[in-house]
Structure formats: structure tokens, C-alpha cells
Amino acid sequence: MPGLGATMGRGGATMPQWDLVQSDCIVIQGSDMAECHPIAFRFALQAKERGATLIHVDPRFSRTSALADLHVPIRPGGDIALLGGLIRHVIQTESFFRAYLLAHTNAAEIVGDGFQDTEDLDGLFSGFDPERREYDQSTWSLGDGARDESLVDPHCVLQIIRRHFARYTPEMVETVTGIAPALFTRLADTLCAASGPDRTAAFCYAVGWTQHTTGVQIIRAAAILQLLLGNMGRPGGGILALRGHATIQGSTDIPTLYNLLPGYLPMPDARERHTTLDEYLAAALPDADGWRNGRAYVVSLLKAWFGENSDASNDFGFGLLPRIAGDYSxxxxxxxxxxxxxxxxxxxxxxxxxxxxxxxxxxxxxxxxxxxxxxxxxxxxxxxxxxxxxxxxxxxxxxxxxxxxxxxxxxxxxxxxxxxxxxxxxxxxxxxxAVAPPGDSRSEAWFMVELGRRLKERYAVSDNPRDRAIQALTWEYPVDDDGEPDATAILQEISGHRVSDGQGLRSTAELRDDGSTASGCWIYAGVCPSASENRARARQADPTDGGHHLGWGFAWPDNRRTLYNRASADADGRPWSERKRLLAWDDAAWTWVGGDVPDVSAPPGQGASDSATPWGAPAFGMVPGGRARLFVPSGLVDGPLPAHYEPIESPIANPLYGQSTNPTAMLFAREDNRLHGRADRRFPHILTTYRLTEHHTAGGMSRWLPWLAELQPELFCEIGSQLAAEKSIRHGDWVTISTARGSIEARALVTERVKPFRLGRRWVHQVGLPWHWGFQGLVSGDVVNDLTALVADPNITIHEAKALTCEIAPGRRGSRG
The missing domain is CATH 3.40.50.740 (Rossmann fold)
Known part of the structure; x- marks a missing residue:
């Protein structure tokens, strides 16, 4: 989420899946889309049928690769090197969309004199503290707001980016990723040719990008690239973040993340000045147009949770919220x-x-x-x-x-x-x-509502201050004859209503900061606009492939399908081209017109001063300044720009910088989490993990089902024929894969779809492992994650399971432990 959020304001996918049919080029990188998101992949195939170029960048030749026009094999962990090379190519060839950059990004803004780049500090940015392994970000500022519309000032963002990625040449990309310069150039030229006023390209990614110690910055690099090309907020353009499993987007929205309240509101922090609601709002929410109603979002949440125990006299119950005091991820x-x-x-x-x-x-x-x-x-x-x-x-x-x-x-x-x-x-x-659950089985809603009810009973007469929040909770949910809570009523609470009469809210614009509205998650406001209407049930599709399908389900916020769609028009509100028309300003009607819900502030009254002209409203209103941030002055702990760092466990040193790995990565150095050294000869091969269509994540819902278990009954590892020959391994043999954390056994799948990578003067082999098996279920196998390490991206503590090192040997494990 932070990779997109820090750049443009929101962490969600910028485009709907079905909008891929309008793309002129689709790059799938960090995802085996055909394998893991087959329903969404049909839109990529429809785009291909309409003439789009489909490109798959992936270490293995997979189901997605087989249906792509171009497969680009990449060494696991080399994504930023490739994306950085593409950014360099776009700038060097002047393929960037100049008018779009000036209107909708901070490309022209001037970076402060104190900033030093990785080019100056051999892989570090200014402000790094080696003892604390963290950055002081004060030198990353954007100066006094000055701009250079000519984009030639050496301190403007575009020129900073030009210098930052200057060393990411095709030859350097090959050294890091194994991608030959000719193949790189073909990819770069295809992407650039499919971008501009009349054409758009899309990137699709999944956990193949996120599960790295540089995962957030990989996504940042893709966002920079798409903004340079002018692809964000436009039909067929953007970044489609393919979520890891069903309703994972919802689980972060509501959320299950320790450091967020529903709707991506920061959790109050005991270490910050968050004592009162006003202090919290001033310190925690961005100074951005899209957050100007932020007080209403927080107050409405407090009213939904604490009801009559929330009013102006007690800061709307803000003091009842828990405070975090560390990393609880x-x-x-x-x-x-x-x-x-x-x-x-x-x-x-x-x-x-x-x-x-x-x-x-x-x-x-x-x-x-x-x-x-x-x-x-x-x-x-x-x-x-x-x-x-x-x-x-x-x-x-x-x-x-x-x-x-x-x-x-x-x-x-x-x-x-x-x-x-x-x-x-x-x-x-x-x-x-469809059917009632058997026996004593109950839904999660039943469990949480019942647990909350019993806790409220237990603490009803407590005089301990820590129990006050539970006492104050509103917790009256209608239930059926079996005691199951009414899920629609819960969604209605999340959507929101007027406190005075219970009337549902139709949009986020109706939220108020005076306690007159209640909403359990402000971005969901409008999904249940009345007691009789649940827009999540809507199933009215548009008749054409190019439709926005506003009548199918409900997309937050405000049923908007394409985020930042204001960027589909120029500074004066005119579409960049008729072929890629999405929104346009209608001066006669004094409104934005188009097929989607405009992602722009409501226009001022007709006749307002020129400084408030609605067509000049920012396209990226959720970030300060209203322009997408190619250079991020704050919000990310590991740098204002992406830089290639090697995985924590890598077969090579970083060819680009003396700083080999992410200097702020979380390492958890301890005896039961031993890590490999750089280019450790004991573990010379690259290991990457992935998923299969036939199983689901850790297997809890698939290894117990006979049909799925029969389709993929046994753990296997994929290796190339050259590695197999070197190790005397035949197809179907038992092999043992080892890291410093442990060893597992699997059957060998020897295939030509897995190739070694030439990195400089060396050839490096890769081993691929699906990770769905365990010691329970109808089918069982060793736990692949016994091999992986506790290392993490410093922004969100997501692990690094897509690039580590290992050894492989023929035969079974000697010990079952």
C-alpha cells in the first residue's frame, strides 16, 4: 500500500480489472496472473484479442508466459533494476508525457539543496544514521515550493530522477537481472509506443513484487514509470494491484492492520502528540485537499463505535481508543x-x-x-x-x-x-x-459479536479505566433464530447514517465533523445509502466491454472505478485525446462529465474567482500539493526514490552500489533465524516461492478437499535441466533443499521452463517451490517456509519470500526434523 499511497495518496489499485480491455500494452510483473488470478486474466486476454501487447516479466516460463506476446525472464530480486532501466530509457529518449507531468506530477518542483542521492553516497541517501539504521528525512524536502516549468533546472525532480537512474543502463540491467540488452530494449520500446495522449499501458502485479525487503520501492518504481508515461487515471492505464487472496483488500480497509483504524486512518500513537483529537488530526493526517474533511471521517468513526458515549464534551470518545507504542505487526x-x-x-x-x-x-x-x-x-x-x-x-x-x-x-x-x-x-x-453451517460451526461475525457481548457483560460494573472503552461500545446487532448477526446491519453501520433519524449516507461528502453522522469506515460511505438498498448486491453490467460498470457492486470511494481520473484530462479539463476520453469539464453545465465518478473536489459555485476554477482542481488530491509525487519527501523510511538493493540473501554483491542491501531492512538477527552471507558458497542457488491454481495459500482450504488434493497431491520443486544434470537429479527424484534455517524434501520437476541467469561472468541457477503443503490434511508435505527467513521491508514489515538462496541435493532428508 505505501508504494502507491506515498506516491498518489491511496494504496489501492488505480484501475478496475475490466479496464484492461482498453489497454494498448499490459505488463504483468510480480504475478503469474493466469495461475493465481485466472478470472481477472480473462480481461488481459480480451485486450490481446483487441490488439494489445501482453508482456510477462517473470523468473519462470509459466501459464501466463505461454499466453503472452513476450516473456522476459528476470532474476528474482532484480525488479527495481529493470524498472529503473525503463525509467532511464523513458527520460533518455524523451518518451515522457511532458504536459501530463507538468499538470499532474511534482516533476517541476525543486528539491532542497541539502539532498544527496545514492549517486553521491554510493547507495545511501542523505540523512542515514548507521547505528540506528534509519534516515533523518529532513534533507529530502521540496524546498520552498518553487517550480521549473522548463524541467531543466538541475534541482528539479525530473532532473534528480534523470541522474538517479543514469547508471541503470541496458548493460547494467543485464548484469543485475540477466535480461539481454536487446530484449530489454524491445520491452522498453513496446511500452513507450503504447503510452502517450492516444495510447495507454497498464502494469499488473501481486505478491511477486510485495514480498521483498524492497517491496514498497518496487511498486514506487512502477508508479514513477507510469506517471512519466502519463498512464495513471486514464482508460486502460494505471497499476492493477492483484490482491493475494479473497477480500484481502477488505481486510486492510476495515482493517486488520495494527497501525491503522478503518479507512486508513492512522492509529493513535503513544509516542506522538496524539493526546487529544485536535492534536491527532494536526499530526497524523496529511495537509492535502482530499483530507480536508478528515475530522469528519474520524468523528463519524467514533460515533459509530461509541454512540451516545461520543460527543463534543468528551472529545467524541477519542480518548477511549488504544494507543500503539511499537511495532505489533x-x-x-x-x-x-x-x-x-x-x-x-x-x-x-x-x-x-x-x-x-x-x-x-x-x-x-x-x-x-x-x-x-x-x-x-x-x-x-x-x-x-x-x-x-x-x-x-x-x-x-x-x-x-x-x-x-x-x-x-x-x-x-x-x-x-x-x-x-x-x-x-x-x-x-x-x-x-447458501446453506447453514453444520453442527457447532459459526461465522466469524457470530464469534466476534458473541465475544464482544460477553466482554461487555464481564466488565459492565468495572471501575478500571482500561475497561471503559468496552463499556462504551455500541454492540446491539440484530440476530436470526440461530443467533447469527445480520451481516447487512453490520455493513450498514460501516456505510454510515445520520444520527438524528438513521437515514443512510450516499457518499463521503455527507460525513460531518459535529457528531451528526456515524460511519464505521469513511471510504465505504454510500454502500448502503438506505435501509432497503445494499449497493454491494448490485449486478447491472454495462453492455459494452469499455464500460465502467457503475451498477456492478460498489467501489470505494464513492463508487469510483478509476482512481485519479481527473488526470485523464489536461490542466484545462480537456481530455488528452478522444480515444482515451474519460472525464471532461463541461463549462456550460458547470460540472465534470464522463462515465466514471469524478475523482476531484466538488466544484465551487458558478462565478467563483479564477483561482478556484474547478478544472484546475488537483488530480491527486490525497497528497500534499495535489500532484503525484515522483519524488517522495516523506512517508517512506528507506528513501525518496527507489534504488536497487540485493535481497538479504543473494548470490552476488550489488553491481550498482557499495551498499549491497536495503540499509533499513528489518533483519531479526538471532540464532533461530540465521541468515546467509552475501554470495555464500554453501547456498549458491536462488530460491523463489510461488502459488498454484489448485491450492490456496497455506492449504487450509484445499489440502482437505479430495478433488484439489488429487490435482496437486505432492510437494515438488522446479529446477532447470542444466542444474539437474550438474546434480545428477532426474525428473521425479526425491531432492533435499536446504537453507541455514532448515531442510525439506520434495520431488524434482526438471523442466526447460526454468533457466539459469547470466549475472556478469557467472551463471546462477534458480529453484522454484510452491508453498501450500504441511503435515495435516488429505495430502501432506514438508513446510517450504521452514526454509525462509524473518527479514522484512522496513515500511510494512512484509517478508522476503521471493528471493533467497539455497542448496539442493539428490535424495531424501536424513532426519525428519
């Missing part, structure tokens, strides 16, 4: 748990004993808990890791040594409950329960 939490710092945990919709990085450490952490609650439809590895797993087979652990009390509670599957999904392009869609 997944990886640091499990390290703290492993060290005995966490007493209990609820696990719902997750299986960290298989899906967690350095899963052996995470299983050991679970066994340090006093109590564990697992809600699932099958006894997953997490529920069973107190008595089963490779540690027990090897004799390293005995169930008698585990004091954790485990509560395994049966859950309901999607077809057994009502609710909504919010998927890839921010689209909320409703689904109805």
Missing part, C-alpha cells in the same frame, strides 16, 4: 511470542505454522503461549503444532513439554454465511448464505 509479534512476551493469540483465517516465514520459529513461538484459539474448518497445522510437526518426528520436541492450552473452534465457510468481499480493485460485492 506479524513478524515482530512472533519474535516477541517466541521470547515469551505474548500470553495468548486468536488465529482466524490464517495458518502461520505453514504460511509464516521461518515457520519452524513461528511454530515454536505458538508453543510458548499460555493459550491459543484457532477458528477454522479443519484442524490446521497451527491448531495441531502442540503435538505434531517435524520437530516432534525428529524428537526435538515432545507434547509433554508444551503447556499451551489450545481451543479449536469450528468455523463456517463462505457458502455458509452472508457477507461481502472487497477484492482487487476496491470492489465490494455481496454474497448470500
Amino acid at each position: 506479524h513478524l515482530p509479534m512472533f519474535v516477541r511470542m517466541r521470547d515469551g512476551g505474548v500470553q495468548g493469540m486468536f488465529v482466524m483465517g490464517q495458518n502461520p505454522a505453514v504460511g509464516g516465514q521461518n515457520a519452524r520459529l513461528q511454530r515454536a513461538a505458538v508453543r510458548k503461549l499460555d493459550w491459543l484459539v484457532v477458528r477454522d474448518v479443519f484442524e490446521t497445522e497451527t491448531a495441531a503444532c502442540w503435538y505434531r510437526g517435524p520437530e516432534f518426528e525428529s524428537g526435538d520436541v515432545s507434547p509433554r513439554e508444551v503447556a499451551t492450552e489450545v481451543f479449536f473452534l469450528p468455523a463456517a465457510v463462505a457458502a455458509e454465511k452472508d457477507g461481502s468481499y472487497t477484492n482487487t480493485h476496491r470492489l465490494i460485492q455481496w454474497h448470500d448464505r
Whole structure:
């Protein structure tokens, strides 16, 4: 999310999936879209049928590659080097969209004199503290707001970017990624030819970009590239963030992230000046046009949560919100748990004993808990890791040594409950329960509502200040005869209403900061505009492929399908071209017209001064200044611009800089999380992990289903024929893959679809592993994440599972542990 959010203001996909049909070129990188998002991939194929060029950049030749016009094999971990090379190509050949840059980006803004780039400091930006391994960002400022419309001032953003990426030549790209210069040039020329006033290109990515210690900056690099080409906010253009699994977008919207309140409002922080609501608003929300109603978003949330216990006299209950005081994200939490710092945990919709990085450490952490609650439809590895797993087979652990009390509670599957999904392009869609859940199985809504009810009963007469928030919660939800909460009523609370009469809200513009409106998530305002209307149920598609389908589901915010669509028009509100028309300013009607909901502030009254002319309203109003930020002066902890750093475990040193890896990456250096040294000869091969169509993430919903289990019954690893010959491995043989964290066994799939990479004077082999297996279920296999390490991107602590190093040998593991 921060890669897109810091650049343009929102962390969501900028375009709907179906808008791919209007693309002239689609680059799929960081995703095996045909394998992992086959429903969305049909729109890419429709675009190809209409003449678009389909390009797949991926280490392996996969199902997506087979249907692409061009496959570009890339060494895992080389994405920023490639994207940086493309940025250099666009600037060197002057293929950038100059008018778009001046109107809608900060390309012309002047960077302060104190800024020093990676070019000056051999891979570091100015302000780095080597002891704290963090940056003082004060020198990254954009000066006093001065601009150079000619784009030639050496301190303007465009020229800073030109110098920053100057060394990312085709030859350097080849050294880092293994992509030959001729193939790189073909990719670059194709992308540039498909961009401009009359043409647009799209990028599609998934966890192949995010799961790196530079994941946020990879996405930043793609955003810079797309802005230079003028592809953001336009039909067939943008960045489609393909989410990792069903309703993962919704889980961050509402959210399950420790540092956010619903709607991407920052969680109050005990370390910041967040004592009162006013202090919090001043410190936490951006000074941007799109946040000018931010107080209403927060106050409406407080009214939804605390009802009559929220009014102006008590700061609308702001003091009842908890404060964070550190990093409580997944990886640091499990390290703290492993060290005995966490007493209990609820696990719902997750299986960290298989899906967690350095899963052996995470299983050991679970066994340090006093109590564990697992809600699932099958006894997953997490529920069973107190008595089963490779540690027990090897004799390293005995169930008698585990004091954790485990509560395994049966859950309901999607077809057994009502609710909504919010998927890839921010689209909320409703689904109805088909059958009742069997036996004692219950939905998550039932569990959370019932747990909340019992906690409120328990603390009803408490005089402990810490219990006041639970006492103040509004917690009256209608239920059916089985006690299941009405999911529609919950969505209505999230959507929002007027406090005085309960009338639903139609848009975010109706939210008020005086306590007269309540909304559980401001970006969802309008999904239930009345008691009888649930727009997530809407199923009215447009009759043509190029439609926006405003009648199908509801996309936040305000049912807008293409984010930043104001950028589809020039500074005067005129479309860049008729072929790529989306919005236009109609002076006679004094409004924006087009097929989508305008992503722009409401126009001032007719006759307002020229300085307030509506067609001059910013296209990127969620960031300060209203222009997309090619150079980010704040908001990211590892730099204002992307720079190529090697993965923490890499077969080579960084060819670009003396600073080899991300200097701010989270490493969790400890004995049970041993890391490989740079170019460690014990682990000479590249390891990357991925998913299969037939299984789902950690396997909790697929390895117990006979049909899916039969389709992919056994863990395998993909290796190229050259590596197989060197190691005397035949197709179907057992092999052992090892890292410093452990060893696993799998069947060898020897294939020509996996090739070695020429990096400088060396050839480096790769090993590919799907990670869906565990020790439970109808089909089982070793846990691939026993190989991965706890290392993370410093912005969001997402792990690095797409690029590490390993050894592979013929034969089975000698020890089951």
C-alpha cells in the first residue's frame, strides 16, 4: 500500500480489472496472473484479442508466459533494476508525457539543496544514521515550493530522477537481472509506443513484487514509470494491484492492520502528540485537499463505535481508543511470542505454522503461549503444532513439554454465511448464505459479536479505566433464530447514517465533523445509502466491454472505478485525446462529465474567482500539493526514490552500489533465524516461492478437499535441466533443499521452463517451490517456509519470500526434523 499511497495518496489499485480491455500494452510483473488470478486474466486476454501487447516479466516460463506476446525472464530480486532501466530509457529518449507531468506530477518542483542521492553516497541517501539504521528525512524536502516549468533546472525532480537512474543502463540491467540488452530494449520500446495522449499501458502485479525487503520501492518504481508515461487515471492505464487472496483488500480497509483504524486512518500513537483529537488530526493526517474533511471521517468513526458515549464534551470518545507504542505487526509479534512476551493469540483465517516465514520459529513461538484459539474448518497445522510437526518426528520436541492450552473452534465457510468481499480493485460485492453451517460451526461475525457481548457483560460494573472503552461500545446487532448477526446491519453501520433519524449516507461528502453522522469506515460511505438498498448486491453490467460498470457492486470511494481520473484530462479539463476520453469539464453545465465518478473536489459555485476554477482542481488530491509525487519527501523510511538493493540473501554483491542491501531492512538477527552471507558458497542457488491454481495459500482450504488434493497431491520443486544434470537429479527424484534455517524434501520437476541467469561472468541457477503443503490434511508435505527467513521491508514489515538462496541435493532428508 505505501508504494502507491506515498506516491498518489491511496494504496489501492488505480484501475478496475475490466479496464484492461482498453489497454494498448499490459505488463504483468510480480504475478503469474493466469495461475493465481485466472478470472481477472480473462480481461488481459480480451485486450490481446483487441490488439494489445501482453508482456510477462517473470523468473519462470509459466501459464501466463505461454499466453503472452513476450516473456522476459528476470532474476528474482532484480525488479527495481529493470524498472529503473525503463525509467532511464523513458527520460533518455524523451518518451515522457511532458504536459501530463507538468499538470499532474511534482516533476517541476525543486528539491532542497541539502539532498544527496545514492549517486553521491554510493547507495545511501542523505540523512542515514548507521547505528540506528534509519534516515533523518529532513534533507529530502521540496524546498520552498518553487517550480521549473522548463524541467531543466538541475534541482528539479525530473532532473534528480534523470541522474538517479543514469547508471541503470541496458548493460547494467543485464548484469543485475540477466535480461539481454536487446530484449530489454524491445520491452522498453513496446511500452513507450503504447503510452502517450492516444495510447495507454497498464502494469499488473501481486505478491511477486510485495514480498521483498524492497517491496514498497518496487511498486514506487512502477508508479514513477507510469506517471512519466502519463498512464495513471486514464482508460486502460494505471497499476492493477492483484490482491493475494479473497477480500484481502477488505481486510486492510476495515482493517486488520495494527497501525491503522478503518479507512486508513492512522492509529493513535503513544509516542506522538496524539493526546487529544485536535492534536491527532494536526499530526497524523496529511495537509492535502482530499483530507480536508478528515475530522469528519474520524468523528463519524467514533460515533459509530461509541454512540451516545461520543460527543463534543468528551472529545467524541477519542480518548477511549488504544494507543500503539511499537511495532505489533506479524513478524515482530512472533519474535516477541517466541521470547515469551505474548500470553495468548486468536488465529482466524490464517495458518502461520505453514504460511509464516521461518515457520519452524513461528511454530515454536505458538508453543510458548499460555493459550491459543484457532477458528477454522479443519484442524490446521497451527491448531495441531502442540503435538505434531517435524520437530516432534525428529524428537526435538515432545507434547509433554508444551503447556499451551489450545481451543479449536469450528468455523463456517463462505457458502455458509452472508457477507461481502472487497477484492482487487476496491470492489465490494455481496454474497448470500447458501446453506447453514453444520453442527457447532459459526461465522466469524457470530464469534466476534458473541465475544464482544460477553466482554461487555464481564466488565459492565468495572471501575478500571482500561475497561471503559468496552463499556462504551455500541454492540446491539440484530440476530436470526440461530443467533447469527445480520451481516447487512453490520455493513450498514460501516456505510454510515445520520444520527438524528438513521437515514443512510450516499457518499463521503455527507460525513460531518459535529457528531451528526456515524460511519464505521469513511471510504465505504454510500454502500448502503438506505435501509432497503445494499449497493454491494448490485449486478447491472454495462453492455459494452469499455464500460465502467457503475451498477456492478460498489467501489470505494464513492463508487469510483478509476482512481485519479481527473488526470485523464489536461490542466484545462480537456481530455488528452478522444480515444482515451474519460472525464471532461463541461463549462456550460458547470460540472465534470464522463462515465466514471469524478475523482476531484466538488466544484465551487458558478462565478467563483479564477483561482478556484474547478478544472484546475488537483488530480491527486490525497497528497500534499495535489500532484503525484515522483519524488517522495516523506512517508517512506528507506528513501525518496527507489534504488536497487540485493535481497538479504543473494548470490552476488550489488553491481550498482557499495551498499549491497536495503540499509533499513528489518533483519531479526538471532540464532533461530540465521541468515546467509552475501554470495555464500554453501547456498549458491536462488530460491523463489510461488502459488498454484489448485491450492490456496497455506492449504487450509484445499489440502482437505479430495478433488484439489488429487490435482496437486505432492510437494515438488522446479529446477532447470542444466542444474539437474550438474546434480545428477532426474525428473521425479526425491531432492533435499536446504537453507541455514532448515531442510525439506520434495520431488524434482526438471523442466526447460526454468533457466539459469547470466549475472556478469557467472551463471546462477534458480529453484522454484510452491508453498501450500504441511503435515495435516488429505495430502501432506514438508513446510517450504521452514526454509525462509524473518527479514522484512522496513515500511510494512512484509517478508522476503521471493528471493533467497539455497542448496539442493539428490535424495531424501536424513532426519525428519
